[in-house]
Every structure is written in C-alpha cells, then in structure tokens.
Amino acid sequence: MSAELWAENRRLGLPTAELNNTDADVIIGATCQLIQEEYPGQRLIVATTNVKHLSRFIEAKQWTEIN
Structure with a gap:
C-alpha cells in the first residue's frame, strides 16, 4: 500500500519527500489506512507537526490540538 x-x-x-529520501509520511499514511481497514468504525488521528503531508492519507492534526 505504501508503494501505491x-x-x-x-x-x-x-x-512528500525528496526522490532519494525515505518517505515516512507515505509509510505512516499507509499503515494508518491498513489499521482503519482492520478496525472499521474506529477513529484514528495522527498527532503531528506535519499536517499538510499526512492529511493527504489520513486524518491528521497538530499534536497541540488533540485533547
């Protein structure tokens, strides 16, 4: 899924990364999508300082905004 x-x-x-760099945003996004497939109906939010890239794949919020 990450490759796709x-x-x-x-x-x-x-x-979301330079061509020769490991694209951690895509890896995190794909992992979260797989978790959501495994546990449908569960809300998953990624706490991050990089909402712009991660929100392409999964719900993401600034870590300071999650309570």
Whole structure:
C-alpha cells in the first residue's frame, strides 16, 4: 500500500519527500489506512507537526490540538 500511495502522489506531482529520501509520511499514511481497514468504525488521528503531508492519507492534526 505504501508503494501505491507513493506512486500516486508522485504521479499527481505531490511528493512528500525528496526522490532519494525515505518517505515516512507515505509509510505512516499507509499503515494508518491498513489499521482503519482492520478496525472499521474506529477513529484514528495522527498527532503531528506535519499536517499538510499526512492529511493527504489520513486524518491528521497538530499534536497541540488533540485533547
């Protein structure tokens, strides 16, 4: 799933990392999507300082906004 997300974002011109870097945002996003498939109906929010990239794949909020 990570490879598919990576390829789709590259195709759309929306990379989340430099070409030669490991794209952790895509790996986190794919992992979260798999968790949501495994546990449907459960809300999953990624706490981050990088909402812009992660919100392409999964619900993401600034860690300071989650209570």
